[in-house]
Amino acid sequence: MGHSISEKRKYAVINTEQAKNIVRQYLEDQLFDLQDISFGLPEIFDRYHVWNVPVLYKKEAIGEIVVNAYTKDIDTKLSSDLRVLNCRRDKIDTGKTVSVKKYKKKKEKYKISALNNMLLKGRSEKVLTQLPEQSIDMIFTSPPYYNARKQYSEYDTYDDYLALLRKVIKECRRVLIDGKFFIMNSSHVLIPRTSRSESSSRIAVPFDIHQIFMEEGFEFIDDIIWEKPEGAGWASGRGRRFSADRNLMQYKAVPVTEYVMVYRKKPAILIDHFIRNHPDPAIIRDSKIADGYEKTNVWHISPARDKRHPAVFPKELAEKVIQYYSFKNDVILDPFGGIGTTAKAAVNLNRRFVSIECSDEYIQYSKEELNAANNLIHPFQYEFKDYSKLPDDIENTEYDLHELIRVLKRMDIPKEEITQLIIKTYQDKLAEYKEHIYEHF
Ligand SMILES: C[S@@+](CC[C@H](N)C(=O)[O-])C[C@H]1O[C@@H](n2cnc3c(N)ncnc32)[C@H](O)[C@@H]1O
Structure with a gap:
């Protein structure tokens, strides 16, 4: 059965032998002692495009290693920790349980991503499965807007919307290098009243997204408030009634802020590791932040407006985030890329980019923007791939x-x-x- 699914899906790992060989090689690379180690029958979980390979010691199961069927990478998040495998092996030999802490974690090597600039068309929750594990240095994005009005919304319920974000956040975590940053710009959603007898209400979207980050293995670092000039909030209509009537308890604050939430992928790795072990000290020097940086968590930036897209964020915002949380030459991912604001900011700051967007129209605008940047900023190349036909999950x-x-x-x-x-x-x-x-x- 595994065979036919693999062929249908065009997996790179198409049979159990291949899956076992990849795991054997991985364990060898990790200096794991292979004496008396064998493998159970690998199973394919095609919903997540992974092979699950049971690891046996003296024929007893001690854990499992999970291989990405498309990329051949090991999914370390889903696989058993190698220290746990060692622990269980010792238990089989000695009959005694020893704390996992006794087994030292291997010293981290500095990971340099091999990815080139890429503009990818398709739905992020699927496209991301095509990227190798730990190949991205920083993520900055602003998710699609949740529209509570059914006729304008592509999600049946708010829970469906959050489920999509969870899928994307989960995949983003897989592709992000351990200890690196994921910054998400979002704001509360105003649900306008549908009749005069009702009042408007709000959904605290950033707080629900925060919960997802916490559950998906991220550490909370900062809540940066992006403050816009006062005039920017009046368009929402909030606060107008109070301004006219001044009746108590009808007070509603005019919203002029958005959140720029900063998270870091666990396991926490000392920032010092990235600075000390970077193979090119000149990059570390050149990436330092000059005077005049944002000292507090309130950033004053005017909103951007673009005739071609209703929800772009300002390039200034993307540039600040990229400068503060990545080094030159790093790979910056935006899973909801829009017309390519993050990608352009990355090029501008000598970083690489991966921009994913599902709308054909916005992909075309991204190409225009990137081609213009190619002439204006400095010459660079990027690959375009259409992943819009990837199969649905089972x-x-x-x-x-x-x-x-x-x-x-x-x-x-x-x-x-x-x-x-x-x-x-x-x-x-x-x-x-x-x-x-x-x-x-
Ligand atoms: C808030 S906008 C981002 C705009 C972007 N920051 C910019 O400045 O151009 C969100 C984008 O996500 C896209 N989108 C929505 N759902 C998506 C999905 N599942 N996968 C990829 N893109 C998606 C929308 O078409 C929209 O362009």
Whole structure:
């Protein structure tokens, strides 16, 4: 079965032998002792385009290593920690359990991305699966707007909207290098009243997105407030009524701010590692920030307006973020690239870019913008790829179960509570999944 799915999906890893060989090579590269190690039958989870390869020691399962079926990379987030494998191996030999902490983590090597400039057409939640793990140095984006009015919205419910963002954030985490930054610009959504007898309401979108970042393995670093001039807020209509009537409790603040939320991918790696171990000290020197930088978390920037796109952010904002959180020559990703503001800012600051956008129209504008920058700023090349025809995902409950347990474990939820939750969620499949559940504890 694995074979036909692999062929249909045009995977790079098409059979179990290949998957095992990739894992064997990975363990060897990580200096993992292969004595008495063998592999169980690899399974393909085609919803996430991965092969799951069980690792056995003296024929007993000690964990699993997950391989990206498209890129052949190891998905370290989904794979068992090598220290845990060592720990379980020792337990089989000695019968004693030793704390994982005893096993030292390997010293991190500085990762340099091999990616070239890319403009990619397609839906980010799918396109991102095509990028190698840990190939991006920094992410800056502003997600699509959630429109509460059904007729203008492409999402059935607000939960659907958040589910899409979660998928993108999850994939972004995979492609981002450990310890590097993901900066997200967003703002609360105003839901206008539908009749005079109703009042308008608001959805605190950035706070819900924050929760997703926390659950998906990011560390919260900063909330930067982007403040626009006062006039920019009156267009929303909020605060107008109070301005006229001045009745108490009808006070509504005119919104002139957006959030620029800063997160860092866990595991936390000392920033010092990136500075000390960078292979080119000249880049570190050249990337230093000059005087006149933003000292507080309130940045005053005028909004941008563009006839071609209703929701562009100002180039000044993208340039500040890129300068503060990346080095020259780094790869900057924008998964909701619009007309390419982030990509252009990256070129301007001698960084590389990956810009993903699903609308054909905005892709065309991005090309125009990049071609103009090519003449105005400095010559550069970029690759364009159309990924808009990638196949849809297939449901896979079993994979979801593994994912759920891993997320809960990362959140430090006690084992008993996780077990209760799993029993509740997977009542009817419990017998079938018993083995999978045991694997995690
Ligand atoms: C807020 S705009 C970003 C604008 C961008 N910052 C700029 O300055 O041009 C969000 C963009 O995401 C795009 N988009 C929406 N859903 C997407 C998806 N699933 N994958 C890729 N792009 C998507 C929209 O077409 C829109 O251009």
